[in-house]
Amino acid sequence: MPPAIRISQVTKRYGQLLALDQIDLEIRQGEFFGLLGPNGAGKTTLISSIAGLVKPDGGRIVVMGHDVQSDYRNSRRLLGVVPQEIVFDPFFTVRETLQFQSGYYGIRKNDVWIDEILANLDLDAKANANMRSLSGGMKRRVLVAQALVHRPPVIVLDEPTAGVDVELRQTLWKFIRRLNEDGHTIVLTTHYLEEAESQCGRIAMLKAGYLIALDSTSALLRRFSSHLLSLRLRPGDVLPER
Numbered sequence: 637m638p639p640a641i642r643i644s645q646v647t648k649r650y651g652q653l654l655a656l657d658q659i660d661l662e663i664r665q666g667e668f669f670g671l672l673g674p675n676g677a678g679k680t681t682l683i684s685s686i687a688g689l690v691k692p693d694g695g696r697i698v699v700m701g702h703d704v705q706s707d708y709r710n711s712r713r714l715l716g717v718v719p720q721e722i723v724f725d726p727f728f729t730v731r732e733t734l735q736f737q738s739g740y741y742g743i744r745k746n747d748v749w750i751d752e753i754l755a756n757l758d759l760d761a762k763a764n765a766n767m768r769s770l771s772g773g774m775k776r777r778v779l780v781a782q783a784l785v786h787r788p789p790v791i792v793l794d795e796p797t798a799g800v801d802v803e804l805r806q807t808l809w810k811f812i813r814r815l816n817e818d819g820h821t822i823v824l825t826t827h828y829l830e831e832a833e834s835q836c837g838r839i840a841m842l843k844a845g846y847l848i849a850l851d852s853t854s855a856l857l858r859r860f861s862s863h864l865l866s867l868r869l870r871p872g873d874v875l876p877e878r
């Protein structure tokens with residue numbers, strides 16, 4: 637079974653800024669994986685590289701055996717990407733937004749599946765509402781729904797709970813956990829250690845473009861003392877033993 641995502645020696649520069657420095661990471665199929673790090677660590681750049689939206693300057697990313705650069709169509713079909721930024725056509729209804737997304741993937745719209753996604757995200761009552769009439773939290777639910785219309789086995793979420801109230805946070809986590817239990821690979825970025833701790837089996841920590849730690853959540857928590865968990869590390873710092 638190939639890994640869900642294999643990242644080999646991936647480097648990305650924006651001008652002088654090194655956003656990712658030779659990142660090596662393998663995420664297994666069925667994992668619930670967390671990418672943790674402070675602002676500017678490189679999390680979104682890495683997620684965008686996996687999604688093929690950012691072209692790395694070096695290295696290679698392979699999604700379930702399909703190279704993101706040379707086999708974009710197939711790799712993209714295997715991924716459901718929930719971006720951080722909320723961008724929609726304000727004149728579409730929720731249902732039309734999801735149907736449009738189906739068309740993007742060249743699949744026939746499947747209203748039964750769309751209804752199921754809407755129900756699971758407590759969006760069914762809003763199916764015919766215009767996107768512009770939705771609250772920010774509702775839009776965020778549509779963002780998740782949209783990533784699932786083509787039934788991708790690997791789901792990548794960039795800070796899905798940023799700026800989200802407690803109720804929606806719980807709805808989202810319940811739904812994402814179920815997707816994982818159903819066999820989907822989940823990769824998410826977060827600033828919140830508590831969230832990563834309660835949801836993820838393994839965690840990679842990024843800081844200033846460097847991968848500073850990669851381990852099971854429990855081992856990482858055992859190994860890191862509280863000041864390290866505040867991520868005040870610098871690249872190359874020696875991790876103290878507990």
Ligand code: ATP
Pocket residue numbers: 650653655673674675676677678679680681682
């Ligand atoms: P946050 O938690 O704030 O979302 P992040 O870990 O996702 O941060 P990135 O958004 O990947 O970090 O940014 C990594 C670095 O690359 C930052 O210093 C950022 O300013 C820079 N950067 C990101 N995108 C661009 C861009 N399009 N052009 C120039 N610099 C960029």
